[in-house]
Amino acid sequence: MIKVYTSSVLEAPADTVWAQVRDFNGLPKWTPFVAESRIEAGLAADKIGCVRNFRLKDGGTIREQLLTLSDYDYQCSYSILESPMGVSNYVATLKLTPVTDGNRTFAEWWAEFDCAPERERELAQQIGQGVFQGAFDSLKNLLRK
């Protein structure tokens, strides 16, 4: 089991950031690598247990299930059901915390998963920097507009 942790500071109040990221079907709106997304079985995107099925811009398809959604704690967890990444037991959490000094947001995103030992370093880099930090950077640009 390895753990990847990424965090950043976003120049907007936590409510504003949360409004952007709480939509489990909203990845195409704020991440740079998702081409399109839908929720399976016609469920609402904030129904616990719903599955998002999305296609990456480079072609792969991922299915993820919503495990936790807290509007009180600004927190969302999900697991991967299917992906081309070669990971198993993958659970990730995205959490926002207000920074009262400057009315900004502390954003954390972490994941735990199993993979082949020789791929740990590559996957940690790809997920921590490529996916999580990449999404934060994209979010920063979006919030600046």
Place this chain on the structure above:
Amino acid sequence: MIRVTRSAVIDAPIGRVWELLRDFNSHSAWHPAVGESQIENGEPADQVGCVRNFFLKDGNHIREQLLALSDRDHISTYCILDATLPMQRYVATVQLKHVTDGDRTFWHWQSTFDVPRGREREFEELVGKGVYEGGFAGLRTFLRRGGVVSTGISNSEGMQGQAVIATAFGGPEVLRFEPASAKAPGPGEVRIRQTAVGVNYIDVYIRKGLYRLIEPPAAIGMEAAGTVLDVGEGVAHLLPGDRVAYACPPPGAYATLRTLSADQVVVLPDEVGDETAAAVMLKGMTAEYLLHRTHRVRPGQAVLVHAAAGGVGLLLCQWAKALGAKVLGTVSSEEKARLARENGCEFPIIASRYEFADAVKKHTSGRGADVIYDGLGREAAAENLDALATTGHWVAYGQASGPHDAPPDLSSKSGTLSRPVLFHYTADRARLNEMAQNVFLALRNKTIKAMLSHRYPLAAAADAHRDLEARRTMGSVVLLP
């Protein structure tokens, strides 16, 4: 229940910030609102269960206990045990998190507590703004300055100033105002730019050679206030810019700059000005130990204070009266009698030739004084013995008329004699701190007040000595560098 949450991003790696925050006693180094602080019973500052005992610079006193400490999660949880603030069930948690984007630190500080109804907003503001936001700003400044607990920025050069030097043992004429340098503070030392210097009768004894604490030529003076310039290695409780005061040997306080052991230096609360501090540090701590430690004055006791209009005398009268004692005092003039009366001395006795025993007995229905605070010495010894109540306590803390020839025979009164010296009481830093804080508290409560009517330029120290020895002064005397 009130919940207060504040958070900030500190532009430093988490290891750097945690190293400071995990030390439960470091707050006096970086938090601008925190004054003196120490961990009780000499326990390590990262021992769960240890208690930090500290003063805020506004004078409030707080004891807090460390409940949890996690180096893995960067969490420190603590509660208030006692406070002079009306806060109940206060539990606070500090948590740090790593901001991987930029290698910075997210600092989350949260507490819950109760206060009297109607004061919620006031305390939310005090804790949120004063303590937490003030702490964020203080830690940022501390890190910018170098951020090492217990080491300031020490300038290796000696600094040129001026001092009053006793060129020989003798009269006031031996005092000269001359250039003098203050060396850079070594380990455990502090260098102070002094703004007010206290004059005490002990300075006269030292100048005369009666107490051999110097070998001329040397600077004299035991007490001063000022601002910290720099500190040496291992000094944890002082930072450059702190307003401080001290009252301790070795002599050398009559100076514009001073380097001395930081152990004896205390941080001043905001409301105690430099001149007040120089006027009351030595005299106030003297009154504190005489009334609370050498003899514990109780309501109804008859207390005889000699030189009742002097610097220590006025403070003894004020404080003894507040403790419920019946205060008698000796003075040398009508004017001084009036002043002593205004300061709590119920029966001032004008005794120009050390004759007072009859008057003391008259005012105590023949019984005499339960405790005598005697700064007079040899010439008044016979009268003091006569004025002492049976089983009374004679506290001889000074000797203005010369040292006692031999211990008096106290068997006629089953009396107790004490020969206390302030600096024995203040030698232990924890006790010094307690004594100083009691003086500051008494000032704040208006139990005592500094009577400061004589100010001289430092260069005119000889004139101050002449006036003090000729009994021309009342209350405290300070020199201004």
